Amino acid sequence: MRKRQNVMIKGTKEGLILHLNDQCSYLELKEELEEKLVVHHIENEESPLITVRIQVGNRYISPDQEEELKELVRNKRNLVVEEVQSNVITKESAEKMQKENEIYSVTTIVRSGQILEVPGDLLLVGDVNPGGTAIAGGNIFIMGALKGVAHAGFNGNKDAVVAASLMMPSQIRISDCINRAPDQYGKEEQHGMECAYIDDTNHIVIDRIQVLKHLRPNITRFKGGY
Numbered sequence: 001m002r003k004r005q006n007v008m009i010k011g012t013k014e015g016l017i018l019h020l021n022d023q024c025s026y027l028e029l030k031e032e033l034e035e036k037l038v039v040h041h042i043e044n045e046e047s048p049l050i051t052v053r054i055q056v057g058n059r060y061i062s063p064d065q066e067e068e069l070k071e072l073v074r075n076k077r078n079l080v081v082e083e084v085q086s087n088v089i090t091k092e093s094a095e096k097m098q099k100e101n102e103i104y105s106v107t108t109i110v111r112s113g114q115i116l117e118v119p120g121d122l123l124l125v126g127d128v129n130p131g132g133t134a135i136a137g138g139n140i141f142i143m144g145a146l147k148g149v150a151h152a153g154f155n156g157n158k159d160a161v162v163a164a165s166l167m168m169p170s171q172i173r174i175s176d177c178i179n180r181a182p183d184q185y186g187k188e189e190q191h192g193m194e195c196a197y198i199d200d201t202n203h204i205v206i207d208r209i210q211v212l213k214h215l216r217p218n219i220t221r222f223k224g225g226y
Contacts, residue, residue, distance in 0.1 A: 006032045015051035015082070018073075022057035026065060034072055037079075051082045060088040101138075110134055110148065130170060136160070139219065149173070150196075161216060163195040163209055172196045172204055179204035 006021040006029050020029055052073050061069070061084075070081045096119075104118040105125070112131025116124070121138035128134050132148035139161050140152045146164035151173040153160030158175045172179045177198055193209040197216065212219055 007036045009036060015053070016079070018052060018054045020054065020056045020059070020069075022059035026059075026061070030068065030072065033069070037072065037076055049078050049080050052079050053082050054084045056084065056086045058087045061086065104136075109144075112148075128169075139163070158198050159216060161195050161197045161212060161219065163193065163212070165193050167194040167196070167206060169196075172206075174198050174204055177202065177204050179206075 006024045008019040010017045010019065018033070020033065054069055054073070056069075066084050069084065073079050073081050099119040102120040103123055104120055105123045106116065106118075107125040108116070109126045110116045110124070110128045110132035112129055115133045115135065116122070116128075117135040119137045122134060122136040122140045123143070124134060124141070125143045127144040128142060128146050128148040128150065130147045133151065134140055134142070134146075134149070135151045135154055137155050138153065138157065140150050140163070142150070142162075142164040144164070145166035146162070146169045147166075148169065149171045150162045150164075150169055152162045153175040154173075156175050158177070160174050162169075162172055162174065174196065175198070179196065194206055195209050195212055196204050196206045197212070199205045
């Protein structure tokens with residue numbers, strides 16, 4: 001009976017991909033990886049650097065095991081590990097993702113000097129007064145007046161948006177982009193509900209709330225036929 005291969009090596013334009021079987025023992029995997037690397041690898045002083053991606057499938061590997069696999073590959077002088085990919089995430093990572101995807105509903109007024117911060121989307125029923133700051137890892141929706149600072153997508157999410165019933169911000173930030181409010185937003189005028197987003201030129205634009213349906217079709221999880 002033909003023995004199942006636990007290590008498959010595939011060459012691509014970008015380098016090598018190591019597909020590691022997630023059903024065998026870790027010890028078997030490590031031994032076969034070492035053997036395969038010796039058979040497939042030829043090096044000399046002029047060999048160019050080759051990047052390697054290690055895919056471990058549905059196997060959980062500890063940080064120490066990940067470092068062991070990287071070290072096995074790095075022992076071959078011209079191989080460089082780019083990343084180790086796994087379909088399994090830790091409990092801590094799962095909890096972090098859950099928090100970042102939650103919608104946090106808050107009813108309050110963010111007054112001058114106060115900072116309201118959430119890891120996911122923020123739904124604020126109230127105002128952000130001048131000198132107040134609202135910060136979210138995702139989108140910011142304000143059912144009230146935005147007169148202070150709003151910073152959406154603070155973890156680097158450039159698709160995040162800021163929306164407010166009354167848009168009169170002192171500053172809007174999305175990811176690492178900053179937009180100081182133009183003069184008309186410093187006046188007590190009713191503009192209707194508006195939103196701010198990053199456009200194709202990497203600038204923050206303020207527009208009608210209706211444009212979000214087309215610009216950010218995935219902003220809501222509800223998929224109705226409307």
